[in-house]
Amino acid sequence: MVETPTLPIHEVASEIPPAPRGTPAWLRQIIAFAIIAVALVAFWEGYKALGAATGGMIPLTAARLPVRPDDKSMPHVFDILAALFKPVQRGSENTLLSFLLRSALFTWREALVGFAIGSLVGFALGVVFVHSGLLERGLMPFVVASQTVPLLAVAPMVVIWGSRLQWPAWLAVTIISAYLTFFPVTINTLRGLRSPDPTALELMRSYAASDWQVLWKLRVPAALPYIFTALKISATASVIGAIIGELPSGIADGLGRSLLTFSYYYVSGPEKLYAAIFGAALLGIVFVVIIAQVERMVVPAGRRIE
Amino acid sequence: MSHSSPVVSVSGVTKVFGEGDSDRVRALENINLDVHPGEFISLIGPSGCGKSTLLRLIGDLIKPSGGTVQVNGKSAHQARLDRDYGMVFQQATLYDWRTVRKNVQLPLEVMSYAREKREARAQEMLKLVQLEEFSRHYPWQLSGGMQQRVAIARALAFEPSLLLMDEPFGALDEMTRERMQMELLRIWSQTQTTVIFVTHSIPEAVFLSSRAVVMSPRPGRLAGIVEIDLPRPRAFETRESAPFFEKIVEVRECLRRDEVRVASA
Numbered sequence: 001m002v003e004t005p006t007l008p009i010h011e012v013a014s015e016i017p018p019a020p021r022g023t024p025a026w027l028r029q030i031i032a033f034a035i036i037a038v039a040l041v042a043f044w045e046g047y048k049a050l051g052a053a054t055g056g057m058i059p060l061t062a063a064r065l066p067v068r069p070d071d072k073s074m075p076h077v078f079d080i081l082a083a084l085f086k087p088v089q090r091g092s093e094n095t096l097l098s099f100l101l102r103s104a105l106f107t108w109r110e111a112l113v114g115f116a117i118g119s120l121v122g123f124a125l126g127v128v129f130v131h132s133g134l135l136e137r138g139l140m141p142f143v144v145a146s147q148t149v150p151l152l153a154v155a156p157m158v159v160i161w162g163s164r165l166q167w168p169a170w171l172a173v174t175i176i177s178a179y180l181t182f183f184p185v186t187i188n189t190l191r192g193l194r195s196p197d198p199t200a201l202e203l204m205r206s207y208a209a210s211d212w213q214v215l216w217k218l219r220v221p222a223a224l225p226y227i228f229t230a231l232k233i234s235a236t237a238s239v240i241g242a243i244i245g246e247l248p249s250g251i252a253d254g255l256g257r258s259l260l261t262f263s264y265y266y267v268s269g270p271e272k273l274y275a276a277i278f279g280a281a282l283l284g285i286v287f288v289v290i291i292a293q294v295e296r297m298v299v300p301a302g303r304r305i306e
Numbered sequence: 307m308s309h310s311s312p313v314v315s316v317s318g319v320t321k322v323f324g325e326g327d328s329d330r331v332r333a334l335e336n337i338n339l340d341v342h343p344g345e346f347i348s349l350i351g352p353s354g355c356g357k358s359t360l361l362r363l364i365g366d367l368i369k370p371s372g373g374t375v376q377v378n379g380k381s382a383h384q385a386r387l388d389r390d391y392g393m394v395f396q397q398a399t400l401y402d403w404r405t406v407r408k409n410v411q412l413p414l415e416v417m418s419y420a421r422e423k424r425e426a427r428a429q430e431m432l433k434l435v436q437l438e439e440f441s442r443h444y445p446w447q448l449s450g451g452m453q454q455r456v457a458i459a460r461a462l463a464f465e466p467s468l469l470l471m472d473e474p475f476g477a478l479d480e481m482t483r484e485r486m487q488m489e490l491l492r493i494w495s496q497t498q499t500t501v502i503f504v505t506h507s508i509p510e511a512v513f514l515s516s517r518a519v520v521m522s523p524r525p526g527r528l529a530g531i532v533e534i535d536l537p538r539p540r541a542f543e544t545r546e547s548a549p550f551f552e553k554i555v556e557v558r559e560c561l562r563r564d565e566v567r568v569a570s571a
Contacts, residue, residue, distance in 0.1 A: 199399045202367050206393040207416045208386055217415065221403045300403055300444055 041077050048074055075271040080278070083271040096272060100258065100279040107242050107254040108283055110170050114177020114245075115238035115287075119231060121178065122185025129186070130193040130219065131211070147183045151241065154179065156248040169249045176245030181234040188230035192223025225303050228295040235287040243280065255280050311379065313468055313500045314341040314364055319373035321359055321526075332525035333359045337373070339519060339528065343467075346494060346501045348511035348518045350557065356526020357504045358472050364502065365393055365470050378467060389417060391468035392461030392499075396476045398453035400445035400460075407432065407441040410460045417464055431459035434493060451482040455489065462497060471503045475510070484545075487513055491540060508561075512553045513540060520557060522564040529564035532557050 023031070050059070051069025058065055067073055084097040125143065129136035155176050162172030196218055204214045246256025255276065262273040321334040334356040341347050349357040362368045363375050366386040377385035385391065392413075400409045410428040419427070432438045435455040445453055454474055461469055475483045487510060494501055505511050511518045515534050522529040534553050536544060544550055 197397070197399065199395045199397055200401070203393065203395070203399055204416070205367060206365060206386065206391070207413045208389060209416045213416050217412065218401065221401065224403070303403055 044074065044077060048076070072267070072270055075274060080271040080274045083269070083275055088272075096275055100255075100276060103253065103255045103258045103276075104279050104283045107239065107246065107256065107280075108287070110173045110245070110254065111177050111238040111242035111283075111287070114174040114179075114241055115181050115234060117174065118178035118181025118238065119185050119234060122182035122230070122234070123189050123227070125182070125186040126189025126193055126223075127215065129190050136190075143183065143186060146179070151176070151180060151244055155245050158245070159249045162249070169251050172249050173242055173245035173251060173254075177238045177241035180237045180241035184230040184233040184237070185227065188226040189223055192226030193219040195226065196222045224299050228291065228299065231291050231295075232288050235291055236284045239280065239284050239287060255283070310343050312340040312376075313343050313345075313378060314339070314502065315374075315376040316340075316360070316364065317374055317376075319360075319363060319370045319375060321356065321363060321368070322371045325371060334363075334370075335525040335527050337526075337528060341500060341502060343500055344498055346491075346514055346516045347503065348515040349502065349504045349521060350506065350508065350511040350518055351521035351526075351529070351561070352506065352523055354523040354526070355521040356523070357506075357521050359526065360521075361470055361472050361502060361504050365391060389413075389464060390466055391470050392464070392466040394454070394457050394461045394469070394471040394474045396473040398445070398450075398457040400453055400456055402445050405442050405444055406437065406448070406456050409445065409456055410463050412460060413464050419464075427463050428459075431463050432456075434462070434496065435459045435489070449482075450478055451486055454478065454486060458490070458493065462493070462499065465497075467500060469499045469501045471501065473504050473506070476505070483510070484542075488541070490514065491538075495539070508554055508557050509545070512536075512550060512557060513545060518553075518557050520560045520564075522561065522568070524568075530560040532560060 047065070047067075048069045051065050054065075056065055056068060056070075057063065071079070084100070085095050088094050088096045088099040125139070129140070158175050158179070159169075159172045162169070162175070193215075200218060200222075201214065204218055209217070242254065243256040243259065246254040247260060251257065258276045259273070259280070262269070262276050266273055316337050316339040319334060319337040320332070322330050322332050324330040337360060339360075349360060351357050359368070363370050364377065364382060366375075366382040375382040378388075378390050380388070380390075400406075401412065404412065407425075407428050410431050411424045414424040414427055428441070429438070432441050435458055437452060437455055437459070440448060440452065445456070448456070457474070475486050478486060490501075491514060501514075503511075503514060512534055518532045518534055520529045520532060521527065532553065536547075536549055536553065
């Protein structure tokens with residue numbers, strides 16, 4: 001068989017979107033964050049200044065401002081920042097900042113283990129469900145029910161069981177954290193594993209690929225953007241789970257106890273509670289940023305859900 | 307050609323979708339077809355004639371309700387397990403987390419080729435479809451025509467004896483489509499692969515094929531087979547030659563005769 005001579009092909013690949021010139025992405029992120037932070041501080045202080053001027057009333061009305069603008073309810077941002085560098089209590093050598101950092105790190109360790117366990121369980125459930133409609137139909141209602149039961153009711157039970165089984169206290173906290181973590185991962189993993197087109201699956205069938213190969217070469221890579229979205233939700237949830245878990249388990253070194261203690265002493269030092277809240281928030285942000293970084297390394301730019 | 311044993315042998319095949327339901331569809335009825343080594347066969351007909359269904363039966367993506375499909379002297383099922391055929395769909399169906407190179411290697415990974423062999427084959431295939439310089443691009447960075455060429459490279463990477471193509475150029479514009487047809491003929495002549503090509507374009511079927519298998523709908527069946535003995539290599543001039551138009555007329559007549567027969571029945 002003799003065939004046509006080769007023709008030059010003049011097709012142009014669509015342009016790869018050029019990287020924005022000048023400021024790198026991470027710097028733009030920080031600048032945007034800083035602008036919003038400044039705006040929030042300005043709003044907070046502006047609200048206080050307004051309240052001071054009107055005696056706590058909404059201007060031109062007889063209505064009170066929803067939150068009292070005094071220093072007890074809303075300490076100055078500067079006071080909150082200043083409190084970070086003062087001793088955590090009278091006579092202590094530790095500043096509030098180092099105390100909070102240590103508490104946050106402690107809580108994060110629990111959250112991290114809980115997150116890891118919860119994510120693995122969540123992923124495994126997603127994989128099981130995509131292969132077995134029967135198990136999905138049978139188990140899914142329980143999975144959903146597990147998330148509607150209030151964590152405040154579940155946490156003490158886990159702690160009690162844990163102590164009966166002579167677990168170390170942090171393990172119960174970790175389980176509670178995992179309990180809050182696995183659900184979004186299950187739902188999103190399942191969704192992601194089902195996302196390939198029928199033809200993408202038929203292609204694998206035409207290669208006589210095994211279920212295992214279909215899972216790892218098609219379903220899981222296709223699910224990654226979904227899974228990472230879930231991991232970001234779960235990261236914040238794992239921190240909440242760890243903080244709540246610390247309360248009934250009597251762990252004194254984490255953010256949970258700090259938040260509780262500072263809320264007891266709110267009247268004498270409200271800025272400490274606010275500082276602790278920011279500590280918890282910061283922990284969540286750091287966690288999510290780390291996961292976003294991992295996602296950047298694992299998922300090609302064209303596929304990220306952003 | 308009839309002396310060699312057929313690559314594909316379809317005999318007495320019927321396919322009913324939704325068997326047992328009141329709204330079951332008789333997609334194919336009593337299909338008999340032999341495809342010989344090195345042939346380029348088009349399955350052509352209006353939508354609903356079952357041409358894609360027939361292709362998918364040959365590829366063992368679905369099972370027939372009756373009759374037998376043999377590929378390389380084996381059952382279609384065994385042929386699929388033996389990786390006897392490559393498949394190209396209307397959508398390129400590239401995995402968009404893989405680069406072009408990695409997409410071409412996908413079947414080789416599934417079939418446990420050694421890494422060096424995979425790299426070498428992918429290189430060779432991308433050269434064949436003239437996309438070497440795009441090996442590290444991602445699918446979404448390529449035009450539709452280029453994506454479809456990657457899909458062809460992927461289908462041929464493991465050297466199947468049979469290439470099944472389901473309206474592969476259906477989503478492309480007319481100009482790209484004609485260029486892709488030339489490309490495909492060049493690749494076909496270089497690889498000696500047997501091709502079964504589903505299309506609803508009469509000029510496409512005539513330009514490409516050695517035989518056009520004309521099908522008609524409700525229920526899907528063979529209306530006739532048109533031998534297309536236009537000289538090869540076929541080129542742009544082929545499309546403007548008198549014999550080309552004669553063959554187009556012949557295929558069209560075949561389709562119309564069947565319509566008339568159905569209408570008068």
